[in-house]
Amino acid sequence: MAIASITEFFQEIARDLHTSFYLAIGGTLEEETRDWSSRAADLASTGIKIIILLALVGFLYWLTIYILKHNQERLRLSERRLKITRSVLRYIWIVLSIIAVMSQTSVEPGTVKATAKASTWAGIYFVLWTTSGHVIHKVLEHYGLNASIEQLLKNVLSVLIIVLGMASVMAQFGFDIVSLVAGLGIAGLAVGFAAQSTLANFIAGITILMEQSFQVGDWISIGDKEGRVVLISLRTTHVLTRDNITIIVPNSNVASSEVINLTSKNFIRFDIRIRIAFEADIDAARAVILKVLEETNNVLARPETSATIDEIGEYGIFFKVRFWVTPAAVARMPKMKEGILENVKKALDAADIAIPYPHMRLLMPKDVDYPIPTKPFETTTHIATNKGNSD
Structure with missing residues (x-):
């Protein structure tokens, strides 16, 4: 009885696996008989189509890279721009390959379209995120602003780009962004109460960057720590000491401490x-x-x-x-x-100028006769008194 139950259990598992595999290669439950040969032919046809599409996309990617590489001087592309262009083309190649596979499988056309739109938005925001730092550096360099403000703007802009990018991508799959933002706001309040120290450091970091009491590159002293400021982030300040040790100080501690800026003047x-x-x-x-x-x-x-x-x-x-x-x-x-x-x-x-060391000099009167000890370790005590003449 027990052996029959175990056999039936494994047979049931085998039937489920058989059905799942048949559905995976394009079959349906409504079919009275399972035509494995036709399903195999359809699967082979789909695989060949996918391979052809992937090969075509890969060839276009390789051809574009080849043209750019051999015409770099004519197109006046610097190494940095060429690297960015290759990264963008590689991203497009990966996205087109994914869409090609999805289009030849049982994925719904709406999902394929949403994936294409989401990938486009993600690529746009990724380019903005990678180039924003360079743009901010050029703008601040033109107006003569310091590196501290540059770091603040980079951090804020990076957060905005990431948030907007996630919202745009999720919107393509039907998510309600307004409700999501409202939910994030409520969650943000709860997180704010739970992470008060982090928020305090964040606010202190903005205050430090805006006041510019010290900047990246300045030599400062905070308490008993002293070193060069190498980074001012929104949460911490990094100080490199003379021993080549990086001290990471929370911004709230920096804002509430006495900071001595040793390099704020010319000398x-x-x-x-x-x-x-x-x-x-x-x-x-x-x-x-x-x-x-x-x-x-x-x-x-x-x-x-x-x-x-x-x-x-x-x-x-x-x-x-x-x-x-x-x-x-x-x-x-x-x-x-x-x-x-x-x-x-x-x-x-x-120059024969003496540098003295701590010592004691004993001055003794010359007209006083001191007894000489006659026995070992014998000591004598002599008290000399000076009597002055009274008028």
Whole structure:
């Protein structure tokens, strides 16, 4: 009994597969007898037609590419334009191949027509999406606007093109775009409440790009992080440090933090501290320090450098040395300071100007006789008092 049930189960599966395959090659359920030979002939005929159409479309694609490649100079096509043209032709070739296959199969004519229209709209929006960045760059370059605004416009335009492209493609298959947009609006509100941090970063990114407090290429300091701005997107700001490490900072953090733009002006001042001994000649030391700065690359002659007394401390006299550099030298500032300090040390040594180290000097009266210890580790304590004469 069990074996018969299992056999009947597998027979039922075989019949279903047999029917499905027959329907796939063009047969119908209404036929009393299944004519496999005629179905096979129809299938072979359809396959031959599809192969002929695909070969014809492929030949036209190859011929067009051949003509463009061998007439590139005559048509004045640059490498970039030729690449774009080949991409468009390749897309047309793929779309025509799909439509050719659909037209020879059991796909309804309405679906084939909708696919052709949708593919056309998708191709148009794809071309707009790929060329929009170049167009925006040329327009902003003509009007002298910076790269930050360019990045903002590229992002906004890309989103608009993608949304409009999807709407146009879906409209060809009968989707109600108005209802879809309304549904997306309601869903957008729900997503907005669920992704408040992302929206905050987005709004902060637009604010940063519009205010232009700093731009791509500027050297900035955010908290304890410092580096060159390499990208300002709608969600994050990318900063490249001196260690070649990219720090990705959310725009909301950037907008709420104190940002120091080190390269917003034509030149920037830095300072270092140098210590000399109390007995050293201040003017001679100043001349040595200024001479080192004069011979240092990337240190500007105007505005003038300076070396002034900043502090008279416990262990020496401190100079504050101020010098100016261009924005291009900011990235190398730690190395520059190290080089200046090293060269100043060598120059002071050559001029016999001492650089003291922390020490303590004990001054003892000469007219006081101190007992000499006679036993190992014996110590004596002597308290000297000075008595003044009273009038």
